[in-house]
Amino acid sequence: MSEQTGSEDTVIRVRGLNKRFKDHVVHEGLDLDVRRGEIIGIVGGSGTGKSVLLQQIVGLLKPDAGQIEVLGQSVRDTSDAEYRALRRRWGVMFQDGALFSSLTVRQNVEAPMREQLEISDALRETMAGIKVRMVGLPENAHGKYPSELSGGMRKRAGFARSIALDPEIVFLDEPTAGLDPIGAAAFDTLIRQLQTALGLTVFLVTHDLDSLHAICDRVAVLAEKKVLAVGTMEEMLEIDHPWVKEYFQGPRARAAVGAAASGLA
């Protein structure tokens, strides 16, 4: 992937982002850089605008002010054709799956390929099958409809759809929320595995301290309408801010650190 021009390894660059809904200000002067090949964890209290940030980066919501560049191209001021080409290079998994309920799991994964690629039906079906297997869904789940799947299986199916086009970046909105701890850990492993295998950059919105410890290279904290701090988990422990302290040093955080340490041992 060396053909990238400009800033070699910053794949997402957000500068001075402002966003408000009526008189409710969500973001004000938000800056964020995401580097190629990393897994960045986005944390923040409920309602601090993590999902809104994600939606603005992928162009679903229009920011009020500020620049957003993904893979060296502005998301806002592009022609339709450029945006379509850009969109093909990322995959999104929404907070509540957003699978197409009238399509089976495999058809869901085929859907973006059908839209974006001109390839034979046989190849498309084979590739969709491989993607569904990659996310660890059992063979009998391929032909099932989303309503016939458990919550965890739906998340996996959503993940399979987001990597359908072999994207460079995947945006995952709380992939492990609502999963049991074992399922969540398995999902973390899956993300890490596919991240290295497919060379992905992962934009991971999460509340899950275990995920942060286990797989995130860096963490960005959203608070006070902007990115308050970015850094590794160790660096987060140094930060002197009440919410950050509470979050990374509270009882649950200590438990997660312990778990991560024993997992390494």
Place this chain on the structure above:
Amino acid sequence: MQAGQDKGRTAPQASLRSQDQVIILSGDLVIETIETLDGEFGDATGIDISDVAHLDTAGAWYLLQLRQQVSDTSHEIAIRGASAPQRQLLETVRQNMPPEEALDERPVTLFDRLEEIGRTVVGGLHIAIEMIGFLGQVIATIASLVFHPRRLRMTSLVHHMQEVGLKAVPIVALMAFLIGIVLAFQGSAQLRQFGAEVFVVDLIAISILRELGILLTAIIVAGRSGSAFTAAIGSMKMREEVDAMRTLGLDPIEILVVPRVLALVLILPVLGFIADLTGLIGGALMSWIELGVSPAVFQSRLVANTDVWHFAVGMIKAPFFALIIGIIGCYEGLKVGGDAESLGRLTSTSVVLAIFMVIVVDAVFSVFFALVGV
């Protein structure tokens, strides 16, 4: 349009190096390009991908396919020259290759078709039985509410009466008015041939009061409110609200179904009455214009010649039609599953089935009233 072009893909090349029988691949091995490769290679001793610029999942799949194709059965040849990430990708894809044997599809036989017909018939019977059971449940709930009137949701009942009743008045009135006009117009054209113009009053009165007023009202209400019931209850079912109610000890039949059905049963006779009235007005107006039958003559002939039973027959049918529309609408709504498609499908089923059943029951009533002689 093609998304691949803007990234400047180089077409992949495949060739066999003759001195050591190694397949050399170069260019971009990605999903858009691999289908342009048509290599039929004989036995080879290796695959070299050091010149491959991009490799994605599909490219990896292609390589593994190719390896299988050119390897002899005893041992697999090596894929050389892969970078570390490429090796990892190949390994991941290898673990997730599609199973060997594709499922062969059996042709559909006559026997299968017979079985399908049988299943459809039995399925239909089951639905009929279930629906009758549901009707019983609703009636039982209504009966228990008679003894505990405080449990009846008055707000909800009034709300639904407004929705299905008051808001339907304009459309129902207009429809009946136009039907009255059409009947008078067509009837007068025929009756004039016999010089029996004045019988147009009987024609209009009997057909509207006895049949058309209430039947057409029921059909409009089925289309308006039956579908709305299914859609509203169905989307609640889809978001698990109905299950949530059950776990909270609230009875969905009491809360969702009874107010709707009761509202319909109370309001459909009123709508039918309005339809009768406007239908007669439309008929009278047209008779006046077309035949010169003055409103006073129309009125006196209507009162003198039309038995009140014609009106009663229409009104007696109204609550039954209401029950059919309400029960079918709510039943189909409660049958909605987790997916959006079933909501749409069941909403249209609900309307079609309700209209069909209304007409069937109307026919049964005709026979019944003919037998009892009114």
